[in-house]
Amino acid sequence: MLKRLSFLVLMILFSVNVLAQEETVTFSGTIFEITIETGMNNNVVDLSSYFTSDNAIGYKYKQGKSGIEGLVIEIASDGKVNIEASNAGTRSVIFIGDDDITVAESNEVNVIISGDTQVSVSFSPDVETMELKEGESQTFAVSGDESVEWYVDDVLINHTESSYEFTGEEVKIYNIKAVAGESAKPWLVSVLSEEIVDPVTPLDPVPQGPECGNGIRETGENCGNCAADVKCSSNSRCEGGNCVLVKQTNLILYLGLLVGIIILAVVGVIFVRKKLLAKGGNKSLPTQQTRKPVQPVQKKPVSQPISAQLIPLVNYFKTNLSKYKIMDLKQQAMKQGWTKEQINKVLAWIKKK
Incomplete structure (x- = not known):
C-alpha cells in the first residue's frame, strides 16, 4: 500500500514538473533553403507560418x-x-521566436545567393534604438x-566579422557602432531589468505667479x-509703475527756501526779544542787601531837616x-x-522838596 502511494506521489510531481516546463512558443515544420539574388529581396519567408504561441512573438x-x-536580415x-x-555565395541562418x-x-x-557583387554597404537592423531584456541577445550585421x-x-572590440552578436549582460544603455569603410551605423541599446516597474504618472506642474512681499522682484511686479x-x-518716485528720476534742481530750490524761512524766523524772534528788553519790561526791582548805616550825604540845606536814620x-x-x-517800592x-510810618514820612518829605 505504501509503495503504491509513493508511486502515485512521484507521478503527480513528475506531471507538475512537465507542465511547468511546457514551452509556450513552438516551432513546427521545416524552412527550406532560400534562393535569392544580390541586392534587396523582400518577403523571402513568413516566420508566422512556422512559430506559434498564445502570446505575442518577437x-x-x-x-x-x-x-x-x-x-542584412x-x-x-x-x-x-x-x-x-x-x-x-552560400550562407546559413537560424531564426528564433520569443514570446517573453x-x-x-x-x-x-541555407541561403543561396547569385548575381553580381554589390558595392553598397547597408546595416541591420535598420533602426537607431532598441530595447533588450537582461541576458537577451541581438545580432547586428553589415553587408558589403x-x-x-x-x-x-x-x-x-576584437571582432572584425560582418555580423556581431551582442548580449545585454548588465542593465544599462549601450552604444553599439559598426564602421565599414567610410560608412558607419550607431545603435542605442537599452537593456532592461526583468522586474516590472509600474510607470509613475507625473503630476501636472502648478503654475507659480509672482508673490508680493517676499523681498524678490519677480516678473510682473x-x-x-x-x-x-x-x-x-x-532721488526718484513711482509714476505709472515706473521709477522716474526727480530733477535735482527742484530739490535744491525747495531746500534753499526751507533754510531761508528758518533763518528769517530765528532773526524775527531775536529782534522781538531785544525790543521787549529795551522797554524794560523784564527789569527786576532793586533790593537793599543790608541796613548798614550810611554816611550822610552832603545835601543842600532844606527847610525841614530829616533825621539821619532815614537818609x-x-x-x-x-x-x-x-x-x-x-x-x-x-x-x-x-x-x-x-516801617510804614517811616516810609510815609520819607515820601512826604520828598514830595515837599
Whole structure:
C-alpha cells in the first residue's frame, strides 16, 4: 500500500514538473533553403507560418554554420523576412521566436545567393534604438566587402566579422557602432531589468505667479502693484509703475527756501526779544542787601531837616521813583525792615522838596 502511494506521489510531481516546463512558443515544420539574388529581396519567408504561441512573438536570428557575412536580415513584427545580399555565395541562418516566456529556434536555413557583387554597404537592423531584456541577445550585421570594425561604448572590440552578436549582460544603455569603410551605423541599446516597474504618472506642474512681499522682484511686479519688492531710490518716485528720476534742481530750490524761512524766523524772534528788553519790561526791582548805616550825604540845606536814620530810605526812593511804581517800592522797603510810618514820612518829605 505504501509503495503504491509513493508511486502515485512521484507521478503527480513528475506531471507538475512537465507542465511547468511546457514551452509556450513552438516551432513546427521545416524552412527550406532560400534562393535569392544580390541586392534587396523582400518577403523571402513568413516566420508566422512556422512559430506559434498564445502570446505575442518577437522574431530574431543568428548565424548558422556557413555564417551570414554580406547579408542584412530584417524581420518585421508580422514575421516577414527581407534579406539584402552584397555578394554571391552560400550562407546559413537560424531564426528564433520569443514570446517573453520561452524561446524556440528553427532549423538551420541555407541561403543561396547569385548575381553580381554589390558595392553598397547597408546595416541591420535598420533602426537607431532598441530595447533588450537582461541576458537577451541581438545580432547586428553589415553587408558589403568592406572590413568592419565594431565598437561598444566607443571602445573598439576584437571582432572584425560582418555580423556581431551582442548580449545585454548588465542593465544599462549601450552604444553599439559598426564602421565599414567610410560608412558607419550607431545603435542605442537599452537593456532592461526583468522586474516590472509600474510607470509613475507625473503630476501636472502648478503654475507659480509672482508673490508680493517676499523681498524678490519677480516678473510682473513693479513699484505700482508691489512697492514692498520694487522700491524706488531716494532721488526718484513711482509714476505709472515706473521709477522716474526727480530733477535735482527742484530739490535744491525747495531746500534753499526751507533754510531761508528758518533763518528769517530765528532773526524775527531775536529782534522781538531785544525790543521787549529795551522797554524794560523784564527789569527786576532793586533790593537793599543790608541796613548798614550810611554816611550822610552832603545835601543842600532844606527847610525841614530829616533825621539821619532815614537818609538811606530817602536815597532809595529818590533813586528809584522815576523807574518803578511807588507801591512796588513801598513793598520792597517794608521787606527790608522799614516801617510804614517811616516810609510815609520819607515820601512826604520828598514830595515837599
